Amino acid sequence: MTTANKMITLxxxxxxxxxxxxxxxxxxxxxxxxxxxxxxxxxxRDLDMETLNNYTDNYVQTYHNWIGVPVENEYRTFNELLQPxxxxxxxYQSAYKLDQKIMENLTWEITDVREEVDSAExxxxxxxxxxxxxxxxxxxxxxxxxxxxxxxxITQLAGSMSELVTAKDSIISIINELDxxxxxxxxxxxxAYQENGQWKIHLTHDFxxxxxxxxxxxxxxxxxxxxxxxxxxxxxxxxxxxxxxIDHWTE
Numbered sequence: 001m002t003t004a005n006k007m008i009t010l011x012x013x014x015x016x017x018x019x020x021x022x023x024x025x026x027x028x029x030x031x032x033x034x035x036x037x038x039x040x041x042x043x044x045r046d047l048d049m050e051t052l053n054n055y056t057d058n059y060v061q062t063y064h065n066w067i068g069v070p071v072e073n074e075y076r077t078f079n080e081l082l083q084p085x086x087x088x089x090x091x092y093q094s095a096y097k098l099d100q101k102i103m104e105n106l107t108w109e110i111t112d113v114r115e116e117v118d119s120a121e122x123x124x125x126x127x128x129x130x131x132x133x134x135x136x137x138x139x140x141x142x143x144x145x146x147x148x149x150x151x152x153x154i155t156q157l158a159g160s161m162s163e164l165v166t167a168k169d170s171i172i173s174i175i176n177e178l179d180x181x182x183x184x185x186x187x188x189x190x191x192a193y194q195e196n197g198q199w200k201i202h203l204t205h206d207f208x209x210x211x212x213x214x215x216x217x218x219x220x221x222x223x224x225x226x227x228x229x230x231x232x233x234x235x236x237x238x239x240x241x242x243x244x245x246i247d248h249w250t251e
Contacts, residue, residue, distance in 0.1 A: 032199065036201060053075075107128075110123070125185060130184040131213035133182055
């Protein structure tokens with residue numbers, strides 16, 4: 001994965017909350033792995049983080065400052081929207097809009113369940129918009145901007161990535177332009193386990209990538225490779241000119 005692709009994927013990683021299988025404040029016991037994974041998929045589609053966290057191992061750990069106050073939570077997915085900050089902030093609302101747009105067309109089918117005493121494997125087919133195509137399109141836009149900007153374009157890249165609200169609005173615009181062929185369907189085996197009498201779903205990287213529309217795929221595009229070669233050439237030219245200026249100043 002290229003540097004630009006990694007930065008854009010990082011922008012989206014934390015962004016992927018409300019609706020579910022249970023009323024708020026209640027945690028009913030789901031009796032089968034199939035019922036549990038179906039509930040989890042609905043919570044992902046509806047962005048219901050409370051239900052998702054109840055029936056998965058999404059939570060990883062909490063970080064505290066030097067006096068023991070919690071400052072950051074770590075989750076396997078939807079990390080940005082689960083931090084202890086105001087839901088009224090502009091950044092939160094922008095992230096929520098993007099998550100909602102990514103998940104609104106999520107569909108799934110459970111094809112087989114193999115259950116044992118305290119574990120199970122669930123075969124599924126998951127379909128969503130093709131986010132790898134969205135990321136590729138956005139990467140090309142950023143690289144084009146870098147080539148058109150003065151100098152080596154690093155300032156342009158930093159500006160594009162630092163203004164998260166604007167970046168996410170741009171990504172939503174790209175999603176809105178997708179057609180019916182821009183979808184990603186994959187078959188995957190999801191793992192479930194028993195914890196305190198309740199079935200829970202393990203959120204693996206492959207499972208997260210599946211319901212995120214292949215967002216975390218390595219993009220190997222000829223157009224991106226050509227643009228990066230042009231940027232490398234531009235950087236080398238800038239470095240050579242800067243070196244010549246240094247020699248001139250030294251003289």
